[in-house]
Structure formats: C-alpha cells, structure tokens
Amino acid sequence: MRLILLGFGTVGQGLAELLLAKAALLSRQYGLKPVVVGIADMQKGSIANPKGINLKRALELAKKGKSLTALPGRVIEGDALAFIKAVNADVLVEATYTDIKTGQPATSYIEAALRKKMHVTTTNKGPVALHYARLKRLADRNRVQFLFEGTVVSGTPLVNLIRDTLAGCEIREIRGILNGTTNYILTRMEEGLGYEAALKKAQELGYAEAVPDADVLGWDALAKVTILANVFFGGKKKPFDYSCRGITKIDASAIAKAKEAGKRYKLIGRVWRQKGEVHASVAPQQIELSHPLAGVGGATNAVTVSTDALGDVTIVGPGAGRVETGYSLLADLIHLATSR
C-alpha cells in the first residue's frame, strides 16, 4: 500500500509516528505494509521516492524546522495538485488545513486523487461538510474508497462505529459533545470559574486558539454535525444552513440554575429526521445528570447514537490530539486493507 502524505503538520507527523511504531503489528495482523512514497507540505517542501521515504528522518527534519527536500528522492516543484499528478500511489492521506467556508484547496486535492483511482483518507472537515455527496459519487465511480474517520471526533471511532458495527441499524438521531474546547470551558465554569477565566485557562492549555470564535461560537461543532447529517442521513445542506448557537451567552447564573434543577449545560450538536426531512443544530442544552453525556467532563468528546434495534449507544473518547488524530488515518488504512 503506497501512500502520499499531503500536509506534514501535527496530524501528518502523528500518523508517521504510528506507522513507525506499529509496522510489525500492521504486517503481522493485517498483512498491511504501508510505504510512504511522497510527502508534500506547503512549508516543508515536497519529496517523492518510489522506494519509500525514511519516516524517521522526515520526522527529525520536520522537528528541526528543516526542509524535507534534504531527503533522498525526487523534489517535486509546484503545488499539491502537481504533486498528486506526478506521484503514483494507492492512497492519498489528506491532512492539509481546514477551510469550512469553501472546503478548498483540500477538496480539489481529494478530487484529483479520486480521479486517479486513489483511495482517500482525510482529517479535513471542510471537504466532507461541504462536498460529501459529490466526493462519494466520484469515489464510487472510480471504485475507490473515500474515508474520513478523523473529521468528527478525532480518532475516537465514531464514523467507523456507525458504518461498520451499527451497520444493520436504522440511525434515528445522533447527538453529542463534539467540541472539546467548549466542554472544557463549561466544566471549569461549573467548578466556579467565570467564562473569561475559563476561556483563558483553555487558551493556556492550548485547547483554545487566541481567536476562539470557531470553538466558542459553535462553528467547529456545526461542521461536524453537518458531516454526520451528510453521511448518515443523506443531508444536502451546508453548515451555515443549520441553526448554531455557541456558549458565549452562558453565564454563571445559568450554570447555577441548571445545577439546581439537577442538570448540566453541554454544547450539543444534534442531527435527526422529522417528517422525512433532515434537521441539525448546535446549541447549549441542559442535560439530565443521569444521561451518559452529562458525565463527560473536560476536553473529552461523546456521542449518543439512537438506533431502532439497540436503542441508545454512546461512545466517549478523545476529540483532538496529535497521535489521536493520526490514529484516525491509520484506522482508515486498516479499513482499506480489511474491507471489500
């Protein structure tokens, strides 16, 4: 299995580390021998080597801030599209930056790879939230797979859980805590911090960005909700077609009131079907303390899937992280090796 890594930032490096650490396990258990034949990164340069790139050296160079073009192989000039054209491989691992307004340029990379009959795995929310139906059709037409486990709750296996292990169930509703940053802030607020102080704490820990809008206004959760709507409910809308409220209006008194009522505020992303139509939303909700979602504190994510045959099934796990998100790509590669 020959791979191209597009983007060699946190996530791409997380995958490279896992490929090194787990080479023996992958080969023994799945007969899977992934060879990275190309890495293309806007900052770090682009290199191709059909015999396989030395990932240990690539990681060393990246950590020292040096260019990957120092590695043995062919230096490819031009952008990522030129790279995909020039390098032959079986799978494109797409981990470039996310733009949830346009999905570009990642969507054009994915399209180019699918047209070249390469499987694609991505951690990029933009393409799946905005262009899922089109990309899935393109993949089907070219008889390859389009996978994106890491787009919703990082490596926590939600997408594969629904697709593979809840395969025979009718999915009636999906709702959950899809953003770790806001869940961390709400958890600290319940412990007594004010919103500003809790946000500052989240920024210090690296959970929240300096400009925290994408998290606290709910946009990140909204993109994930849209992905779930697209993939599991056949939704056709774009993220900002759905209603979205973040946590910026939740104050100490609201938290205290909920607590008195035996409840707890969570920022809940939700997708459901009503009268044949697909609905989705992001909004703070008061959750009964007895519900599995209420017990999920800190930066952890959790999603409850309501089904016909099993009732509610909830999965709780990490929603971010270098190795965690890298793992989502590895899980997709194993899926490629074991499914038909």
Place this chain on the structure above:
Amino acid sequence: MRLILLGFGTVGQGLAELLLAKAALLSRQYGLKPVVVGIADMQKGSIANPKGINLKRALELAKKGKSLTALPGRVIEGDALAFIKAVNADVLVEATYTDIKTGQPATSYIEAALRKKMHVTTTNKGPVALHYARLKRLADRNRVQFLFEGTVVSGTPLVNLIRDTLAGCEIREIRGILNGTTNYILTRMEEGLGYEAALKKAQELGYAEAVPDADVLGWDALAKVTILANVFFGGKKKPFDYSCRGITKIDASAIAKAKEAGKRYKLIGRVWRQKGEVHASVAPQQIELSHPLAGVGGATNAVTVSTDALGDVTIVGPGAGRVETGYSLLADLIHLATSR
C-alpha cells in the same frame, strides 16, 4: 448466505424478526440475502428447507407454542449434531442455552459446524469463555470465521469495536459494567432501597432470575471478563481461575460511605496485563463520579478500553434484550458479508 438457526428461543426469534424487518436494507446496502435453510430447537422441533424457511410463519408457530415441524420442509430426527450433519449451509447461528461450567453441548455444535467449513456466530458465553483458543484455531484451519459479538454486552458493538475500529491500537486494559442486573440493583440501592428490596424489584422487572446467583455473585460478569481476556489478551485461564466477588456484601452503609467520598459502587469486570501476565477480576469498586462508568445507571452496560494511541474509549449501550441480542448476530452476518 444460507443460515442454520440453532435454538429458536428469545435470541433466535429476535434475529428472525430483524431478518424480516431488514431484508431490503441488507440486500441494498451489503448485497446480503440471508436465507434460513434450517431451524433446530430442542423444544420446538427441527425443520430444514433448502429453498428457505418462511420466518414469518416460524415466528407465529413459536409464539403459539406449536412445533416448527408444521412448516414445509424436511423434518430432521435426532439431536443438533445430526442436524448440522444433515443440512448444508454457509453459517451456523448458535443460540442454544449457556453452561459456563462446561460450555456444552454448544461447543460440540460449533466444532461440528467449523469442521464442515461453516462460519459460526454465537451469543453463547460458555464456548468462548472456556474453549476460545481451540475454536479459533479450528476456524482458521478451515478458513472460516468464528464470531461472537453477542457474548459480552449483547448487541452493543464492543467486540467489533475493538477488533475493527480499534484495530491499530494496543489494548492495555478493559474494564466495565458487564452485568445489567447488578447495575440496576446498585442504582436502586443508591436511591435508598435495601439490597433485598432492590433485588425483588429487579426480579419483578425480569432483570433477575428467581435464583439470582449467576448475576449477584458475579459469575455472569466473570464469564464475560474471561471472554475478553481470551480474545484480546491471549488469556488461557478458565472463568473460575480468576478472582470474583459479587454485590451481596454491599449494604446501605457502604453505599452511603462511597457517596460521601464523591464515589459510587459499580460491579466492575476488569482485564489487564502486568509483567507479561494476563490478569482478570470481578469485584465491586468505588468509581469517581467524574468517570464515564459512574454515570451509567440502571440495566445499561458500559466498557472502557484503555489504548496506547487513543487513551480511554468508552462505549455505553444495552447489555441484554431480545432484539438487542438478536442484533449482535445480524452484526456478525454483516461482518461476514463485508470483511475479507
């Protein structure tokens, strides 16, 4: 895909209902067209029909307490072993009664089917807790699959979750609430009921048997823990080789003390590795209220899987039920149709 159903009690009927309800979905989504060519039940009689048994009529007969031999087809005399010999099929669905001391007679049925190069799916804890390694080897030698999603937490997809979607992870520890009856009793005790009153309530609701030993002494959880040890840690021991304590010694004062310390009693089954050795146990434990397992009340089950790449992943769902356990068999059939 031709199936033999062995045992047409609650679970076998639950599967039959799902096969009827989901025929269109299975065919459309997975190209899967299961045909039940034989049903063998100790009480209800045994019938074979290579053209397919009318499941709707079989369910009607079973519900009226009538014999399945009234259905069109060939009546097979003798026991289940004779039935497996006489009827050709691709998959044996084994849902006869559980004996966790010997694993018999179910184990001999599974062996006979594997030797005939039939895949096997079972909901029966005995064979997997006592004879997993041998049955897995036999399946491998005959190039068929031995599946058992329903043996641990009913249809909640724990086994498939670990095998498929956590496939690239190293599993370091599994611990969880594996018995719904005891979790229901502990939940009611925390609300103020005494042990005897809570047990009576569980019996009234059908959660606990008249002789509740298998649940309250921890044996049911112990069988499940042993299955997890066998399958995911290469454990070689039998259930009663591991330490096992139930909930019968937990009284109101113990519950109150835990509550004061911000904790909650749960009957926890646990498997882990220490210095290369596989350990397992069942015992009541005080769980921090902030842990996902603490929030799981009533008859629900929950399991936390500790991994290298993702840290802790927890799955929460039903641990029993007619359709829920029937679904575990359907999930295994879909796995057969989609894996290679």
